[in-house]
Amino acid sequence: SYNRGRLVVEVPRPGRGEITLLDWPNVPAWTLRATRIGVATVLRMAGRQDIRVDTTTTPTGARYLATWR
Numbered sequence: 001s002y003n004r005g006r007l008v009v010e011v012p013r014p015g016r017g018e019i020t021l022l023d024w025p026n027v028p029a030w031t032l033r034a035t036r037i038g039v040a041t042v043l044r045m046a047g048r049q050d051i052r053v054d055t056t057t058t059p060t061g062a063r064y065l066a067t068w069r
Helices: 029-045
Strands: 006-013 016-022 052-058 061-067
Touching: 016 029, 029 052, 029 061
Parallel strands: none
Antiparallel strands: 006 016, 016 061, 052 061
């Protein structure tokens, strides 16, 4: 876990998750990667398949788009 930032998660429809990392400007690349891997791992453990997690940095942190079936 990290002592900075916060994640906000929305599932606007089945098979799509939008995760926003807030309050962490200039987040390090290793943190972005670790969070992306964590999101994919949780989805895999929940039985989801064909998981893809993409990351885009923002001025206040990052946005992750997770898709699965």
